Amino acid sequence: MKRLLYLEVIISFIMTFPQQAKSQDGPPPTFFQVVDVSGYKGASFTMECWLYADEIPPTYGAIMMAIGMENGKVVSNKVGKFSAADFKPGQWNKIELSGKLDKQAGSLAIGVLYGSGPDRYYFDDIKLWVKKNDTLLKDGNFEAAGVDAWKFSNTRKQVNVVKSTDKARSGKQSLLIDASGTSAEKYGHDDQHGHYADINGHRIYYEVYGEGKPLLLLHGSMESIASFDHQIPAFARTFKVIAMDTRGHGRSSRDTGAVGYELFAGDVFELLNTLQLDSVNILGWSDGGITGLLLAMQHPEKVAKLAVMGANLYNNESSVYDWVNDAVRDQIKQLKKKDDPSSAFAIKMKYLVLQQPNISPASLQNIKCPVLVMAGGKDVIKPAHTKLIADSIPAATLKIFEHASHYAPAEIPQEFNRAVIDFFKR
Numbered sequence: 001m002k003r004l005l006y007l008e009v010i011i012s013f014i015m016t017f018p019q020q021a022k023s024q025d026g027p028p029p030t031f032f033q034v035v036d037v038s039g040y041k042g043a044s045f046t047m048e049c050w051l052y053a054d055e056i057p058p059t060y061g062a063i064m065m066a067i068g069m070e071n072g073k074v075v076s077n078k079v080g081k082f083s084a085a086d087f088k089p090g091q092w093n094k095i096e097l098s099g100k101l102d103k104q105a106g107s108l109a110i111g112v113l114y115g116s117g118p119d120r121y122y123f124d125d126i127k128l129w130v131k132k133n134d135t136l137l138k139d140g141n142f143e144a145a146g147v148d149a150w151k152f153s154n155t156r157k158q159v160n161v162v163k164s165t166d167k168a169r170s171g172k173q174s175l176l177i178d179a180s181g182t183s184a185e186k187y188g189h190d191d192q193h194g195h196y197a198d199i200n201g202h203r204i205y206y207e208v209y210g211e212g213k214p215l216l217l218l219h220g221s222m223e224s225i226a227s228f229d230h231q232i233p234a235f236a237r238t239f240k241v242i243a244m245d246t247r248g249h250g251r252s253s254r255d256t257g258a259v260g261y262e263l264f265a266g267d268v269f270e271l272l273n274t275l276q277l278d279s280v281n282i283l284g285w286s287d288g289g290i291t292g293l294l295l296a297m298q299h300p301e302k303v304a305k306l307a308v309m310g311a312n313l314y315n316n317e318s319s320v321y322d323w324v325n326d327a328v329r330d331q332i333k334q335l336k337k338k339d340d341p342s343s344a345f346a347i348k349m350k351y352l353v354l355q356q357p358n359i360s361p362a363s364l365q366n367i368k369c370p371v372l373v374m375a376g377g378k379d380v381i382k383p384a385h386t387k388l389i390a391d392s393i394p395a396a397t398l399k400i401f402e403h404a405s406h407y408a409p410a411e412i413p414q415e416f417n418r419a420v421i422d423f424f425k426r
Helices: 002-016 261-274 287-298 322-338 341-355 361-366 383-392 413-425
Strands: 030-036 044-052 062-070 073-079 093-100 107-114 120-130 151-153 160-164 174-178 194-199 202-209 214-218 240-244 280-285 303-309 371-378 396-405
Touching: 044 062, 044 107, 062 093, 073 093, 073 322, 107 120, 194 261, 202 261, 214 261, 214 287, 261 287, 280 287, 287 303, 287 361, 303 413, 322 341, 361 383, 371 383, 371 413, 383 396, 396 413
Parallel strands: 214 240, 214 280, 280 303, 303 371, 371 396
Antiparallel strands: 030 107, 030 151, 044 093, 044 120, 062 073, 062 107, 120 174, 160 174, 194 202, 202 240
16 A cells, blocks of 8 residues: 555656656656654654666766655655766765654655666665664665565666676675666657757757647656657657647757746747648647647637646646645755756746646636546546536546556556547547
């Protein structure tokens, strides 16, 4: 039960994590265990982990995390910071995290989220201290036989997870996550299918695949075209797929100006004008869904059909879970402490998630095209809010993927793609 809860929380938390922790396939891979801290409520804790690799691509990294839970509810969360910029290849690198246990937390889910490129990654000497007690964690030195003390989630098919004697910071073994058989990202980095357009003072990058009726893909916050790698090949068999990087994301240009969903919708409108396209199908995921809703309201001639996944009209206690917003605020604090100019855009985007959009349900009456409103049964968007969106649009259909999260397109791609394709072909 604890493992299942933790997995739901981790998947939902992904929208709040720095880009380095994310995988091109959606939720990042993670390994973790749940520790009983009922006797240490309110105490300080410290965690550390050592990581070795010959190379880490610039878009990858690892993050330590600690999530406090009580009676099946998240009561606290803490995430660390580690990026490829901090990494020294060919030697052991330390990742750290410290904080205080919430006074309500009876258990602590601790672990590492990592974005693995095509290489071999060794983890060793993971330690947890609570009031100087360092015995709560099992097999942190990876000297035991097997990996039963740890749980693994979202491990890619081409990745092998084993104990290894090849490298060890101490003792004889370490945990090896062998991703050497994985391929580098394609979508979002495909020069053969990639193009740029000058839109509203920005260089907007987009890729085009397939033939047929145009289908525009809009990704979420701090994501890119690559997040649709499970969708593009399936959709391109039927549609002319146009996948774009939102301004400031992926390969599109970034500046110090404002961000906002109205601006994003304006960029989409101008891109469609540049491509001389009207009445296209649009799929928007998360923030991309918000952009799609605004475009359908403001420029109905541009949208033939709209599918949205995990979108929201506003952010308050009725639409988004409190612990999600708590995690976003914590990430803002961590980014501000970093005092790095490169973090400025991420901070702006996180404030955007907290403060926008501001769409009234009544205004959705202006959407005249058919709309497929989707969410995961374990989404970060509350079920009642997703239903409100569907109920407020005259020609809407509601689809809930009961066993999926905010990342249904990556978790259950065949089921998700079938639902979207069937909708657009009707």
